[in-house]
Amino acid sequence: MDFDQIKEILELVDKSELTEFDLQMDNVTLRMSKNTIAHPLNNQTVLTDQETRFNEPVRKENIQHTSPAFEEMPISEPLAEIVAEGAMIHSPIVGIVYTAPSPDQPAFKKVGDKVTIGETLCIIEAMKLMNEIKSEVDGTITEILIEDEQVVEFNQPLFRIA
Structure with missing residues (x-):
């Protein structure tokens, strides 16, 4: 490499x-x-970009205190996009999608199946790594937008769950 x-x-x-x-x-x-720390706890200081980059001393005017409302902000956007017809599950990576755990086994899910948060919907293989794509919502699968062994793109819709 x-x-x-x-x-x-x-x-x-x-x-x-x-x-x-x-x-x-x-x-x-x-x-x-990736650095996944989205926000500090109350009463801790937050350095400005300039101070972080250039390691300058902390000046009083650059100290910010967080508020409780800030702590409630989500860390990252979910993979599920909520739409009028239900939640849309998107591919987080580019790769080959597999709808079953192996060729001789049935599909993880089919249209009409109930799903709960955390259940595996499919697997996407990227650079010889198998990545389980899990449901981020509870509901019923109303649409499967991919086929087994199809190449999927980043952010491509995979499933609709109502």
Whole structure:
């Protein structure tokens, strides 16, 4: 694996909603993790971008205190987009989708099946890693927008759940 390949992987992970990524190929192990700390606790100081980047001393006018309302903000956008007809589950990565755990087993879910939060809907293979795509909502699958072994793009709609 050369530097350009690592750089390309880094860009793909950065653009995705993944927070962690592990890859083991030949004699190379690559681990990436996004800083997922979205907000500090009350009464802690927040450094400005300039202070963080240039390691300048903290000045009193740059100290900010958080409010309780700030703590309630979501850390990241969910993969499920709520629409009038139900929740739309999107692909968080580019890869090959598998609707069943193996070719000789039935599909994880079909139209009309009930799902709960955390249930596996499909698997997306990306760079020889199998990524389970789990439901982020409770409901019933009303539409499956992909086929087994189809190549899917980042943010491509996969399932509609009402």
